[in-house]
Amino acid sequence: MDLSYTPEEEEFRARLKEWLAKVLPTLPPKPSPDDWPGRRAYDLGWQRMLYDAGYAGLHWPVDAGGQGATPTQHLIFLEETENAGAPYVGAGFVGLLHAGPTIAAEGTAAQRARWLPPILRGEEVWCQGFSEPDAGSDLAALRTRAWRDGDDYVVSGSKIWTSHAEAADWCELLVRTDPTAPKHRGISWLAMPMDAPGVTVRPLRTLAGSTEFAEVFLDEVRVPVANRVGAENDGWRVTMVTLSFERGTAFVGEVVACRRVLAEVAGEARRNGRWDDPVLRRRLGRLSAEFRALWRLTQWNVSEAEGTGGVPGTGGSVFKLRYSQARQDLYDTAAEVLGPEALDLGREWVIDRLSSLSYTIAAGTSQIQRNIVAERLLGLPKGR
Template identity: 75%
Template sequence: MKLGDTPAEADFRGRLREWLGKTLPELPAAPDPGDWPGRRAYDTAWQRRLFDAGYAGLHWPVDAGGKGVGPSMHLIFLEETERAGAPYVGANFVGLLHAGPTVATEGTPEQRARFLPPILRGEEIWCQGFSEPDAGSDLAALRTRAVRDGDAYVVTGSKIWTSHAEVADWCELLVRTDPDAPKHRGITWLAMRMDAPGVTVRPLRTLAGTTEFAELFLDEVRVPVGDRLGAENDGWRVTMVTLSFERGTAFASEAVACRREVRRLARLARADGAFDDLELRRELALLSAEFTALWRLVQWNVSEAAARGVPGAGGSVFKLRFSEARQRLHDVAARVVGADALLDGPWTAQRLQGLSYTIAAGTSQIQRNIVAQRLLGLPKGR
């Protein structure tokens, strides 16, 4: 694996750093975490800045509205924006990191032209309507029904943990179109407008006090057949494409952020004398090594996605190790920061949010099954 920059990459890195240095001081203050209209406006304004500067969708295909650059430039962008403390994708992480790449891979030319440019310009927000009250880890057990009626599907059911539904324009939605087929074979992937009649959003308050998730109730919602991605009843295969992006490349920026947090904790520990604790130094060293290795795995996954169109099973390896390492990072942070961690909003929010990482995007148990079957060739459990 090449670890150094080529002259072209070094030039790109330098120009990006210069742009970030000029642009970030111009940004307004970030809104309160509970102000979702404000957060949408802030996040989409940042996305528009990236688009206008030529940094949106660097790795997306040109015919999907992107720049079509290689994975190395994309990785440099992720490194430099995170190191500079630039805003995260925020409210449109589903559109930019899950739905958009899926449409770019599986959509028709008409669908790519319709859905992708507004995502890159920060004009439309997406949410994810996959999980249901009785179909979380066993996603294929979903029961939300879609019945074909002419040129539309009539959708009835409910979803839960629908990310950013409060401010979304579109939902990547999984529905059951053939109730008599085996559960993995009767599913269809739809793009549903969130302002369609029959859609009701009920926010859910998390342990951290935020409402980025919601329940979604669908009462005979009509979704045009033209907004179906892939063939009818082929939605499970399309969903695996979505989940491979979610597990393989969507956490890339956070891997860089965790490396920065380890260094920050080491500085804090040195400042207050906690660095004399040999066990703490060992934990920080192990975390530093693990997040460095995970960043190399991100590089592998991004390169594989560029070559194959989608990430492979390495995404499950990354997701499994990253989610558990992130929880250990916040445990160590609590030791370093001490009682202040309970009073400091960002530390507390990050630690509470970290508890969900071994569940979101597929539980650790699911990831171990994928690794066992697809990488090690072990038989499925009975």
């Protein structure tokens, strides 16, 4: 067991920190959360800077245009960019973390050449059309239909919880191409242009007041058959390649950020006198233990991925279950420190507290994650 970094890794870190110190002061001011064109431009501008500096697609394979970095280098990258206050991946999320890796793994040479470079260069934004109003945790129950018509699919249905739909050029879309097959076997993966006729985006307002995601209605949208990645009806497997691309690095930046916030919350408690309450202090101490351990678990999972050259698999579920709860506890504790000010949306941490409520739901609810842990890691039987 070794927690020290190799000279190569330390050099990677040093060069990155140097670069960040140089470029971050040149960034334009952050756009407001509701300014979608502004957010798109800001996020893509950052991606272009990464590209020019050789940091784009750090974890992508080299033959897909990426840097082929090790999981540990990726961890260092996410840790240092967070420490330096660099922009988050933002609108590039789906392209860089889901759609891109899927195309890299399953796409044809022509598909890779068409779609991957613009993602890396920060020129095109992708969104994800997976969930539907009646297909959430039970994703494979999706009903959006696609019929073949010559060289096109004609797609009708609706998608929901689509992040960055308003800013996206492309949508990685799961559609049902064979309604008679068992539910996992009749699904195909399509790249749909968001400006195609028949696509309607209706923003959804979250309980935090912002419009982070949208409903996407599809009314006889024509998508070229050439935009299908993988074989027809093999979309479920293609999608699972995407979802298992995760190498234990999904929440690196967030854990770093949570540790910083926790220290700031302690500082605020000290300033406003709540620090004198031993119950509160002990709660802060316990949260510190929690986030220290989550950081260690991250290092453990990343090292495991490094060793196998593959994926940590369901270790990610173990992490997510605990992290999502810890994040909610952190902001609940921040609210306790703030006292009456916790009711003021203008106060730091209050919006974050609201946003934290999504963590036990998004990307697999905690209930689904517990099923995964119990069935795949512990070998408990599936229920009837």
